Amino acid sequence: METRILQDTPGGLGLLLKAALPSLPVIGSLPGIRKAAPAGFDGLAFSRPASEVTREHVDAYARVCGFPTKDAAPLPYPHMLAFPLHMAIMTEQAFPAPAIGTVHLENSITGHRPVAIGESLGVQVSVGPSEPHPKGTIFRFVSEARSDGELVWESTSTYLRRGKGDEAASAGSSFPEAAPTGTVWSLPGDLGRTYAGVSGDHNPIHLYALTAKALGFPRQIAHGMWSKARCIAALENRLPDAVRVDVAFKKPILLPGKVAFGSTPTDDGFAFSLTNPRSGAPHLVGATTAL
Structure with missing residues (x-):
């Protein structure tokens, strides 16, 4: 699939509205807001240019999550850089599930080595077609963080959209x-x-x-x-x-x-x-x- 580069990641009230409107009765069925049919969705991939892992942001993250102050970012920290791309994909009209009401079921993080304060990380997030689940359908968002081309961190987030499920499918x-x-x-x-x-x-x-x-x-x-x-x-x-x-x-x-x-x-x-x-x-x- 083609990867779209986002120079500016979405945020603020505009993003919340974009996330919420497709899940609202009547409004969610309007042209320009209505989500695409799941059967036609074959995936999306977004990336963002490399950005510096700053001391200020890492320390703020460490404080709220209980990590000590170090010269390396906590293992889950790169998710902070990937999450805006998750939202960018979920709020695309082509993505078949509204962001609001989509449930985070599982997450897997792999750290290949510590990420130092001051390093610059480029991040890409991709998602493929939906998969069956006993309670509906799931989407797997794969995030990758690279430093000068080296894969240093990756994550898979599994999201559930509740609906007609497949009892034969894996529950997780x-x-x-x-x-x-x-x-x-x-x-x-x-x-x-x-x-x-x-x-x-x-x-x-x-x-x-x-x-x-x-x-x-x-x-x-x-x-x-x-x-x-x-x-x-x-x-x-x-x-x-x-x-x-x-x-x-x-x-x-x-x-x-x-x-x-x-x-x-x-x-x-x-x-x-x-x-x-x-x-x-x-x-x-x-x-x-x-x-």
Whole structure:
């Protein structure tokens, strides 16, 4: 597929409107807003020119996600550069699913080596045709970050669009168990807004109780990629420079709220989890793999 280069990545109120309008009754069926038919979608790919990994942005990301200050960016940080391209693709009329209401099911990050502060990374994101899922269809967004042509980081985000599913299709990855080990994190009500200020992900479900309720949630919820990053921060000093971290997002984390973290060693890394400390319901399950 052809890769489109975006000199300026989308953002702000205009992007939120573009993301929301296709999911609205009546308005979403209007010409120019209506999404393309899934059967005709064969993929999209966007890239952005190389940009510097700055100390200011990395430190802001590290603070909200629980990482220490270092001369290298935290493992999940390049997702901050890739996410605007995810949104650029999702808000294209040719992409068959509205951005609002599309659920992040799984994410896999591979860091081939640490990314230094001051390095310049070029990022490309691509997505192919939809795949069947028991609860609808899924789209896999593949992100790649390169430094002077060297692939240093890559990620696959799996998004679900609920609808008519295929019971014979895979329901997703499985992970080893990691029971809570006594660590409980208290999450403030403004966590979603703080993370949105760093990540650019201003999905209304993360911001305020009012905007989350309008989309079917009892109150605002934490970003899935924040929850993954917070788990990686808890394990960071035990992970090698070359590593893959896979997670599946389960039940939403309501804000404000508390989550229980657990981890246990495996043959080639760690299994980890976030659960509700009262009910034991899972919010996230994952595993690291040394490369």
